[in-house]
Amino acid sequence: MIRLEKRPTPSRFWGAATPVVAVILTMIAGGIMFALLGKDPVAAIRIIFWDPLFSEQFASYSRPQLLIKAGPLILIAIGLSLGFRAGIWNIGAEGQYIIGAICGAGFGLAFYPSENPLIFPGMVIAGLLGGxxxxxxxxxxxxxxxxxxxxxxxxxxxxxxxxxxxxxxxWLRNPDAMGFPGSRNLSRHPGTDNPELIAGTGMHWGVLAAFIAVIAAYVLMNRHVLGYHIRLAGQAPRAARFAGVEPNRLVLLCLGISGALAGAAGLFEVSGPAGQISIDFNSGYGFTAIIVAFLGRLNPIGILFAGLLMALTYIGGxxxxxxxxxxxxxxxxxxxxxxxxxxxxxxxxxxxIKWAREAAA
Amino acid sequence: MIDPVTLIVALIIVSTPVLLAAIGELVVEKTGVLNLGVEGMMIIGAVTGFITAVETGSVTLAFLAGMAGGMILSAVFGVLTQLLLSNQVATGLALTLFGIGLAALLGVGYPGSSLPPVPDLFPASMQAIPVAGPILFSHPLIIYLAVLLVVAVWFLLQHTRTGLVIRAVGESHDAAHALGYKVIRIRFLAILFGGACAGLGGAFLSVARVQNWIEGMTAGAGWIALALVVFASWKPWRVLLGAWLFGGISALQLRLQAAEVNVPVALLDSSPYLVTIIVLVLISSDRARAALNAPAALGKVFHASG
Structure with missing residues (x-):
């Protein structure tokens, strides 16, 4: 008879080890799934997790993709993790991502065909505000x-x-596209484009923003009183109220930050890798970011790695x-x-986990 | 312009998948478990039902397969939340994300397959009666079963000993445990029931209503079902009312789009979701009523100490 005994505090070892074990178990279960589909499971797992990074044939194309796909995932997941820690569940990041992209793109297109260097920063702000x-x-x-x-x-x-x-x-359709859906291309127009900053790396402004968000979230959660309040509200809501944490203020802050970051992620995507507002430019990053946030244990550094791993499964997929x-x-x-x-x-x-004898109970 | 009789007929058909999913989720939540995976279970039910209908040609088997599909997925939720004590919100989300992916995977190659027709329960002569015929007698069996299910759940919760136990577990699992009720077993069974209902709702959607398999075809119906339970303040009758309201709005907006009224399509497309949000706001702003019927232990992890 297996019995569970609550630990006084969560185990640090298992806290760090579970993501690794979970990835290994997923590889095994995924291998079984691929075998059921009639594919070679070992080859499939190798193609998903190894070839995008190390195969001579594909790595030159897929390595830059890693940052392109990880950027929005990390940026959104960082925002979500703040709320999740406080027990505030924003699961609509996909919507905030879309609205941010539309607002940012709309701002850029309003000044078309100007190439003023101030337009792109304005688009970023519009994206943040939209989300x-x-x-x-x-x-x-x-x-x-x-x-x-x-x-x-x-x-x-x-x-x-x-x-x-x-x-x-x-209303955002390209007037020169002869009736085809989709906005003007933002990424091919100087002034509204979100270019690759270092050639061959996939690094664009959104990836940079994601890295900055990781650092900012780390400082916020570990060094700032607001981070302490967020953690307190999640673990002991009653104690948090006695300590003067205003629950409504936390809701506005956590949802606001996660929405703004998701909106920015949408803008960076639509002005860079996606290129334009199209009916299906959004590829579910807002939902996958939920998995990234949990896989990273709602911890900024963990989310960084989780985002890269999840990006790898996209590319490998x-x-x-x-x-x-x-x-x-x-x-x-x-x-x-x-x-x-x-x-x-x-x-x-x-x-x-305790193995207790039946009689003892 | 818009014929009220066909509108009511459409309302009944559109509301049925949501009604089935919501009444299942209501029982689950009454035992104190919040399963946010309704959307995932519905879409799995939709795909397993559709595949079974195409492969076997039997509508009955298709509905049973839909129920089984939803139930299997809900069992995963049951194992994780009840035996491994995982967070219910996160696990429910995982169920939805996984369900949508798995359903798309299973359904590869099936869109556009031809289906056996779903038979109507009553003979054509009864359907020919003006007004009452199409509204009351022109539907397949499942639609009548869905309404009966609402009555059965109401009776079970309100007038039977089992219902009392279910509510006790949902109000205070510790007290129910102390009285000797098997909290985990009761919750697990409720979760399976919820899964079967959501799966049946999904199968009805693909096999009877749309008669096709389209990736992501539930389009938020599972989330609407979750909202309906809150809207209904956990009362079965109100779930029926809410489902009809949702079905009415959905059916009406489709007709308005077809009639090319001068209202933005985006507004019409999103009207069922917007109305759901507005109704949720109205219900939850009434503090006394919202708190009155919500199961006190909703979403809390039960761990028997000792």
Missing amino acids: WAWAMIPAILKTRFRTNEILVSLLLVYVAEAILASAATN ELAQLMLGIPAPAIQAFQGMLLFFLLALDVLSNYR
Whole structure:
């Protein structure tokens, strides 16, 4: 008979080890899934996790992709992690990402064809504000009316997608595109472009912003009283209230920061790798970032590594699609599985496992 | 311009998947468990139901397969949250993300497959009755079962001993445990029931309503179902009301789009979601009513010490 005994404090060893074990278990379970699809599991895992970085044939293309894909994931996940720590669940980052991209792109296109160097910083600010404003809807509804922020932020993703569809086909459509949907290309126009900063690395302004966010979040969580309040509110809400932490202020702050960062991520994407507002430029980063935040243990440094790993599965997944004909959704299932294993293994850091005799109970 | 009879018929059909998922989730939440994976279970039900309908040609088997699919996925949630004591919010999200991916994977190659027709319960002569015929008698069995399920859940929760135990577990798992009730077993069974309902809702969506498999076809229906439970203040009858409200808005906006009214398409497309949010705000702003019926132990991890 197995019995769980609560640890007085979570185990530090298992806290660090669970992501690694979860990745290994996901590789095994994913291998089984690929075998069921009739593909060679060992080759599939190698193509996903090894070839994008080290194969002579593909690495030159896929290495820069690593930062391109990790950038938005890390930027969004950092924002989400603050709220998740405080027990404030913004799961609508995908919507904030879309609205940020639309606002930023709209700002840039309003000055078209100017190439003024101030336009791009303005676009970034517009993106931040757009994502922030979209996240303020669930935040204000929560603080004013106690409406559940999980449901509102998520439902707003579908509203954002409807707005995106009308932007791409109607009011942001490229007037010179002869009726084709999609805005003007931002990345090929100087002034509105988010270029590769160091050739061959995939580094663009959004990746830089993600690195800055990691450092800022690290300082905030470990050195600033606000970080302490966030952690306190998550672990002991009652104690936090006695300590003078204003729950409504935390809701506005956490949702606001995560919305702004998601909005910025959307702007960097649409002015760089995606290039334009199109009906499906958003590729689910806002949802995958939830997995990144948990895989990184809601810790800034952990999120950095988790974002890179998740980016690797995206790139490796595309490669596996090309080489082995593994269907694209397999990777999404694979990423979901990773979160399952991670959550399942968490029991090891919070509880001690005891093998007790039946009679003793 | 818009025929009220066909609108009501469409309302009933559109509301059924959400109604099924919501009534299942209501029972789950009544035992104190918050399963945010409804969207994932629905879409798995949609794909397993669709595949079964295409491969076997049997609609009955398709609905059973949808239930089984949702149930299997909910069992994963049950193991993680009840046996491994994981965070319910995170695990529910994982269920949705995984479910959407797995459903897309299973459904590769199936879009556009031809399906067996879903038989109507009543003969054509009854459907020919003006007004009442199309509204009351023109539906497949599942639609009537869904309404009966609401009645059954209401009766179970309000008038039976089992319902009392379910509510006790949801109000205070420690007290229920001290009285000797198997908290984990009861919650696990409720989770499986919720999974079966969500899966059936998904299967109805793909096999009966849309009659096709499209990636991501649930389009937030699972989240709307979750919102309906809150809207209903955990009362079965109100779930029915909420589902009809949602179905009415969805059916109406599609008709308005077809009629090319002078309203932005984005606004019409998002109207079911916006109305859901507005209704949620109205309900939760009434502090007394919102708190009255919410299970006190909702979302809390139960760990029997000793």
